[in-house]
Structure formats: C-alpha cells, structure tokens
Amino acid sequence: xxxxxxxxxxxxxxxxVSGPFATGILGDMGADVIKLEQPxxxxxxxxxxxxxxxxxxxxxxxxxxxxxVALDLNAPGAKELFMRLVKTVDIVIQNFRPGVMDRIGLxxxxxxxxxxxxxYVSLSGFGETGPLSADRVYDPxxxxxxxxxxxxADPATGMPQPVRHIVCDKTAAMTATQGMLAAxxxxxxxxxxxHVKVTMLDAGLAxxxxxxxxxxxxxxxxxxxxxxxxxxxxxxxxxFITFIFVSDSEFQGMCRALDLPHLAKDPQYAGPxxxxxxxxxxxxxxxEVIATLTTADIVARFAKAEVPCARINLREDLVNDxxxxxxxxxxxxxxxxxxxxxxxxxxxxxxxxxSSVRSVAPHVGQHTDEILREIGVxxxxxxxxxxxxxxx
Amino acid sequence: xxxxxxxxxxxxxxxxVSGPFGTAMLGDMGADVIKIEAPxxxxxxxxxxxxxxxxxxxxxxxxxxxxxAALDLQSAAGKEAFLKLxxSADVVTQNFRPGVVDRLGVGxxxxxxxxxxxxxxxxxxxGDSGPHANDSVYDPxxxxxxxxxxxxxxxxxxxxxxxRTIVCDKIASMSLTQGVLGAxxxxxxxxxxxHVRISMLxxxLAxxxxxxxxxxxxxxxxxxMPEMGIYHLPASKDGFFVGFVVTDEQFQGLCRAIERPDxxxxxxxxxxxxxxxxxxxxxxxxxxEVAKYTTAEIVARFQREKVPxxxxxxxxxxxxxxxxxxxxxxxxxxxxxxxxxxxxxxxxIFGETPSSIRRHAPQVGAHxxxxxxxxxxxxxxxxxxxxxxAFG
Numbered sequence: 001x002x003x004x005x006x007x008x009x010x011x012x013x014x015x016x017v018s019g020p021f022a023t024g025i026l027g028d029m030g031a032d033v034i035k036l037e038q039p040x041x042x043x044x045x046x047x048x049x050x051x052x053x054x055x056x057x058x059x060x061x062x063x064x065x066x067x068x069v070a071l072d073l074n075a076p077g078a079k080e081l082f083m084r085l086v087k088t089v090d091i092v093i094q095n096f097r098p099g100v101m102d103r104i105g106l107x108x109x110x111x112x113x114x115x116x117x118x119x120y121v122s123l124s125g126f127g128e129t130g131p132l133s134a135d136r137v138y139d140p141x142x143x144x145x146x147x148x149x150x151x152x153a154d155p156a157t158g159m160p161q162p163v164r165h166i167v168c169d170k171t172a173a174m175t176a177t178q179g180m181l182a183a184x185x186x187x188x189x190x191x192x193x194x195h196v197k198v199t200m201l202d203a204g205l206a207x208x209x210x211x212x213x214x215x216x217x218x219x220x221x222x223x224x225x226x227x228x229x230x231x232x233x234x235x236x237x238x239x240f241i242t243f244i245f246v247s248d249s250e251f252q253g254m255c256r257a258l259d260l261p262h263l264a265k266d267p268q269y270a271g272p273x274x275x276x277x278x279x280x281x282x283x284x285x286x287x288e289v290i291a292t293l294t295t296a297d298i299v300a301r302f303a304k305a306e307v308p309c310a311r312i313n314l315r316e317d318l319v320n321d322x323x324x325x326x327x328x329x330x331x332x333x334x335x336x337x338x339x340x341x342x343x344x345x346x347x348x349x350x351x352x353x354x355s356s357v358r359s360v361a362p363h364v365g366q367h368t369d370e371i372l373r374e375i376g377v378x379x380x381x382x383x384x385x386x387x388x389x390x391x392x
Numbered sequence: 393x394x395x396x397x398x399x400x401x402x403x404x405x406x407x408x409v410s411g412p413f414g415t416a417m418l419g420d421m422g423a424d425v426i427k428i429e430a431p432x433x434x435x436x437x438x439x440x441x442x443x444x445x446x447x448x449x450x451x452x453x454x455x456x457x458x459x460x461a462a463l464d465l466q467s468a469a470g471k472e473a474f475l476k477l478x479x480s481a482d483v484v485t486q487n488f489r490p491g492v493v494d495r496l497g498v499g500x501x502x503x504x505x506x507x508x509x510x511x512x513x514x515x516x517x518x519g520d521s522g523p524h525a526n527d528s529v530y531d532p533x534x535x536x537x538x539x540x541x542x543x544x545x546x547x548x549x550x551x552x553x554x555x556r557t558i559v560c561d562k563i564a565s566m567s568l569t570q571g572v573l574g575a576x577x578x579x580x581x582x583x584x585x586x587h588v589r590i591s592m593l594x595x596x597l598a599x600x601x602x603x604x605x606x607x608x609x610x611x612x613x614x615x616x617m618p619e620m621g622i623y624h625l626p627a628s629k630d631g632f633f634v635g636f637v638v639t640d641e642q643f644q645g646l647c648r649a650i651e652r653p654d655x656x657x658x659x660x661x662x663x664x665x666x667x668x669x670x671x672x673x674x675x676x677x678x679x680x681e682v683a684k685y686t687t688a689e690i691v692a693r694f695q696r697e698k699v700p701x702x703x704x705x706x707x708x709x710x711x712x713x714x715x716x717x718x719x720x721x722x723x724x725x726x727x728x729x730x731x732x733x734x735x736x737x738x739x740x741i742f743g744e745t746p747s748s749i750r751r752h753a754p755q756v757g758a759h760x761x762x763x764x765x766x767x768x769x770x771x772x773x774x775x776x777x778x779x780x781x782a783f784g
C-alpha cells in the first residue's frame with residue numbers, strides 16, 4: 001500500500017525552512033514533491049550547517065523525498081514552461097516575499113488560469129500587509145516578535161532567551177502542512193481549489209498562546225505563576241533530570257520518593273490549585289534532595305512512586321536512548337555520495353497508508369530532464385530550452 | 393462558506409494537551425468535535441493554571457469549537473452510547489496510556505466493528521511498547537528524552553534548560569492534526585479507514601532533528617559546525633534586540649548598520665561558511681556596538697539596511713504589537729462562564745473554506761443529551777441510559 005498522498009503532486013518553490021520542512025512531511029506521505037530552484041546555488045539552506053558533497057545536513061533531511069528542477073524564472077520562455085508544470089500538479093507552494101509572485105506573473109490568479117482547481121499556498125513572515133510585512137525574516141525575528149524569546153526569559157533575571165532551534169519556521173511549516181492537507185480534502189469533497197495563506201507570526205502565536213499566555217487570556221483576572229513554573233531541571237550527583245508533579249498522587253509520590261513526609265501532610269500544599277502558587281518553593285525542597293542522589297537512583301525512585309521524571313538526554317545521547325532505539329525512530333540512509341546519513345523516520349504511523357523515506361535531497365536541478373519529459377517536453381524542445389538558458 | 397472539514401465528525405477522548413490542541417485545529421476547520429470526558433471532574437487540564445468560571449484559561453483556548461459529552465466508559469450503558477456515537481463519526485482520537493482503550497472495549501477493533509472505515513488515532517507518550525511505554529508522561533519528560541532540554545543548554549555552561557512552553561505536547565498534537573487530515577484524504581481517495589499512531593517522543597524528535605541535530609546527521613568524519621540555534625540577543629540601551637544575518641549582502645548591511653566598515657572586510661566574516669565558524673568573535677563586536685543605541689534606533693538601522701532584526705516582545709507587548717494587531721491575530725470574546733477572554737484566531741487563512749471559532753469550550757458533559765439525541769436516542773432511551781449509570 002502506498003502513502004496517504006499517493007498520486008498528489010506538489011510544485012515547491014520554497015526555500016530555507018518554513019516551506020521545505022512542510023513539503024518534506026507531505027513527501028513522507030507519498031506526495032511527489034518537485035523542488036524548483038534558481039539554477040546555480042539554489043536554495044540558501046543548501047549551505048547552512050555541516051556540509052558534505054555540497055549539501056548541508058539540515059537541507060538533506062528537510063528535502064528528503066523530493067525531486068529537483070532548476071529553472072531560471074527570469075529567462076524568456078521560463079514562464080510558459082512553469083505553467084506547463086503547474087497544469088500537472090495539485091499544489092503550488094511559495095515563500096517569496098509578499099507580492100513577488102504576482103509581480104513576476106506566477107501568482108495564484110496566474111496559476112488558476114491554467115489549472116482551475118489549483119491549491120496555491122503562500123507562506124510569509126509577518127503577513128502580506130502591515131507595518132512589518134516588508135521586513136526580512138529569519139526564525140529569530142519571529143521568535144522575538146511572536147513572544148517565544150520573551151516567554152523563554154530566565155525567570156530569575158528576566159533576560160530574554162532564544163529557543164535554540166528553528167522553532168518558528170518549523171511551527172509555520174507544520175501549520176502549512178495542515179493547510180495543504182485540509183485543502184486537498186476539501187477539494188476532494190467538491191470545494192475546488194483555493195489560495196491558502198500562512199504567516200510565521202500568526203502560526204507562532206497560535207502555537208504559543210494557550211499555555212504560555214494563560215495569564216493574558218482571561219481579561220482582568222489576577223495573574224498566577226506561569227504554567228512553565230511547573231518545569232524542573234535538577235542536578236544529580238552525575239547528571240541532570242527533569243521531574244514534574246501536578247496531581248495530588250504525583251505530589252504525594254514525590255514526597256515519598258524523596259522522604260519528605262512533612263511536606264505531604266502540610267495543609268498549605270493540599271490540592272493542585274493551592275499548590276500552584278507555591279510550586280517554586282516545593283520544587284526547591286525536592287531539588288536539594290535530588291542533588292545528593294545519582295540519576296539512576298532518583299529515576300528509579302520516581303518511577304516507583306509514579307512521578308513523571310526522566311534523565312535529560314544531550315544531543316549525543318539521543319541515538320543511544322533505549323526507547324528511541326526500541327521505536328526504530330532513527331533511520332540510516334546510505335547515499336552513494338553523501339555516505340551514511342541518519343535522521344528520524346516519519347513520526348505519524350499510518351496502518352493503511354504507510355509513510356516512507358525513499359530518497360535524500362536532490363542536487364539543484366538533478367531531475368530537470370526527467371520531470372520535463374514526464375510532462376511531455378520533447379527532446380528537441382528540451383535542447384532549445386537549454387540553449388536559451390532556461391536551466392542556467 | 394464552510395470550513396474544510398464541514399461534515400466531518402470527530403469523537404475525541406483525549407485529555408490534557410497532546411490530543412485536544414490538535415482536535416481544536418480540526419474544529420477550527422469546521423469539524424464537529426465531540427469531547428468525551430469521564431463524568432465529574434473530566435479532563436484534568438480543566439483545572440490547570442489560571443481559572444475562572446470553573447475553567448482554566450489554557451483549557452478554554454484549547455477546547456474551543458468542541459461540544460462536551462460526559463460518558464462513563466466503564467459502564468456497559470456508557471460504552472453502548474459511546475459506540476453509537478462512533479458509528480456516526482469519521483474519526484476517533486484517544487491518548488490514554490497504552491492498552492487502556494482495548495481493556496475498556498473502545499479500541500480500534502471495537503470501533504471498526506461499528507464503523508468499518510473509521511479513522512482511529514492513538515497518541516502515546518513514548519510508544520505502545522518499549523522500556524518507557526508505561527511511564528507517566530508530561531511534556532517535560534518528553535522534552536528531556538527527546539533532546540529539547542539538552543539542545544537548550546545554555547552556551548558556556550553544562551546545564552540543560554527547559555523550553556518554557558508545552559512544546560512537545562503541542563508538536564505531537566500538530567502531528568495528530570496531520571495524521572487525521574492525511575487519513576481523511578486517503579479515505580476519500582482509496583475508501584478505507586485505518587489506525588494512525590503517534591508518539592510524543594517520535595513527533596518531537598522528528599520536529600527537532602533537522603537543524604538541532606545537524607552535527608549528528610552525517611555519520612563518520614564530517615567537520616562540525618557551530619550549532620544553528622545559538623541566537624545572540626545583545627542588550628540595547630533600553631532593552632533587548634535580535635538581529636540575524638545569513639547572506640553576504642545582509643552581513644554587509646549589518647556592518648553599515650553598526651558603522652563598522654572594518655568588520656565588513658575582515659576575512660573571518662566575509663563569507664557564509666567562515667562566518668558560521670567565527671560567529672562568537674562576530675558576536676563580541678556586535679554586542680559592543682548594539683549597546684550604543686536604543687532598541688528603536690538599532691531596529692531602524694537594521695531595517696534600513698534590509699537586515700532581519702526585531703525588538704523582543706515580552707508577554708504584555710504581544711497584546712499591543714502593531715503587526716499582531718494588524719493581522720487581527722488576537723480575538724476578544726466572551727466565555728459564558730469565564731467572562732471576557734482573548735484567544736488567537738486560527739492561523740491558516742483559507743481563501744474558499746474559511747476556518748472559524750464558533751463555540752466556546754464546554755463544561756463537562758454540557759452537550760451529552762444533545763449529541764445522543766442526534767445519533768437517534770429518544771428522551772426515554774437517554775433517561776434509561778442515565779438510570780444505568782452511563783453518565784456517572
């Protein structure tokens with residue numbers, strides 16, 4: 001059985017992370033994703049991070065399962081060829097700056113004119129209009145404006161801190177993935193195609209809000225400690241753990257595991273609502289005891305008392321974690337040029353329409369000839385196009 | 393105009409965040425989401441964090457667009473009513489601990505028996521089996537095991553740090569949304585339902601990996617690069633600021649913005665790859681220069697030079713940020729029990745099938761009789777179910 005999106009074809013003009021991470025997920029589900037790049041260096045993300053064979057590692061992971069076409073959109077005749085491609089696809093996705101695609105004649109209306117039920121997805125940083133819409137955007141800019149760095153601020157000093165991975169690009173990508181899937185379903189049910197817009201700022205805020213902005217949700221209510229004050233990182237004799245106690249039974253379990261019976265009986269800590277404003281002081285009692293124990297000892301004690309707890313994996317621990325190994329989560333892909341590449345398999349396990357990783361990322365324009373032949377471009381036409389410089 | 397999922401019914405047994413956050417997004421798209429809870433206290437997250445009108449703020453945001461049905465799945469009558477609801481539904485979601493739904497008789501096979509093409513989604517913390525499968529799980533436990541806390545380690549120290557939002561629950565939830573949508577599309581095309589399984593661990597690692605694990609992707613000898621998410625947040629005269637360059641043009645713009653033409657020609661920084669390697673040295677220069685300006689001044693300087701940059705918004709700033717306001721991202725509404733509240737609007741803008749917020753989060757079982765009447769129970773039959781303890 002093939003993936004859920006078997007037979008769906010996507011023309012992907014996006015670069016960096018917000019688009020490619022999304023089309024990577026759809027490719028896992030079986031979609032035929034055609035990555036269209038400018039001839040030459042192509043997607044900027046090709047060169048960001050550790051490189052091998054001219055390709056950076058994050059690029060190779062995010063652009064798995066895609067085929068590459070190089071097309072110089074400014075060359076004469078390129079637009080016609082682009083529209084021939086559009087006629088054969090279900091989705092066009094782009095993350096140029098607002099207005100660019102319309103200006104060069106490749107916007108939603110242009111594509112709809114050749115493919116009536118096209119699903120056209122536009123990803124932007126801040127939106128198509130508004131005070132910041134023309135700004136250059138990378139992930140940290142959206143982390144700053146969208147509140148991630150403020151929420152991540154050190155509770156003791158108030159100093160903003162970044163989330164140390166590309167969280168806003170990837171959240172926008174997850175959101176865009178949902179937009180594409182839902183639009184495909186609606187089209188299947190007779191709704192036709194449409195223009196779907198996702199901005200990184202909106203997606204980031206919608207993602208962040210529920211727990212992180214809980215003190216600003218009910219207008220006029222007195223503030224409580226943030227939900228993140230439940231989070232604990234504690235040093236043990238030989239490493240670090242995290243633990244959390246929310247329900248009464250977890251609180252009682254924590255007191256048993258750490259031999260703190262006086263806390264368990266103290267009426268000021270009875271019930272989750274009364275405990276909430278006092279979580280910091282309660283956690284500090286626990287952290288003092290944990291510092292005197294080994295990681296293995298404390299993890300075993302908490303497990304026995306049914307208190308959620310875990311050893312904190314550093315980057316190099318991940319590939320050796322017993323549960324990650326058990327889940328067969330990290331696949332190794334042997335590429336003739338790149339050598340061995342490892343990354344997680346698709347996270348969603350479909351019993352009927354399994355997702356799969358079928359290839360790593362293409363080089364710029366690696367499949368140009370193959371794809372153009374598929375859409376009916378003859379060998380002669382191809383030669384003419386080449387001589388006109390369409391492919392760089 | 394209807395949302396993409398108009399006419400789709402979801403019977404949602406999930407609690408906390410990993411499921412409900414995802415089914416809310418499906419509700420935004422027009423699905424009829426029926427939240428099944430145990431009679432009495434219901435979902436534990438009803439009582440977590442800021443409360444008003446008997447409902448926590450985060451719960452009110454995450455459970456928008458749902459109807460509530462209280463059913464005691466341990467009673468025969470409750471189970472009978474549940475399966476009758478399933479027979480009218482397209483999707484069932486659950487995030488009990490592994491094995492519980494089968495023990496209760498509401499697992500995939502039981503649901504398939506009453507609705508042949510049902511799409512059944514299971515979310516677990518660690519997976520259905522393996523060393524941690526039966527552990528108690530909250531977000532920080534998955535943050536610890538899947539590497540988020542390790543990746544967040546403060547540079548220059550060895551101390552892991554938490555992400556201060558419920559990141560792993562919410563990522564798993566976005567994967568649930570994608571799993572439901574992918575399976576709905578496949579059912580429309582290929583005609584079959586299926587069991588879709590997602591673990592928080594798998595979803596979290598797949599999300600984190602591409603950029604954060606870039607030094608661990610190419611196996612064998614590959615020169616390491618500085619980690620990608622080490623965003624530098626220098627202090628201005630009156631606050632904090634983030635600026636970020638990737639391309640050579642942006643780097644030249646940065647040097648003009650801080651009036652350091654000497655740095656523009658420094659061979660350590662002139663090109664993308666060498667700049668990544670010498671990021672620390674560049675940050676030192678950058679920090680000293682940024683301290684000379686107010687945040688407004690330095691942001692304006694960067695914008696003039698077309699370099700990505702922004703002021704860092706704290707929680708309160710989000711409520712008045714001009715671009716967020718322009719985008720209409722924050723909706724003010726009135727919950728019948730909790731009073732005036734703010735919530736983000738659905739972030740995906742569909743041109744033809746708009747998403748919307750149509751309902752407030754329900755109290756436990758607020759719509760039990762209504763939904764049972766819809767699936768064909770007479771008022772006499774509902775009274776009989778009640779007498780048999782179906783509703784607690």
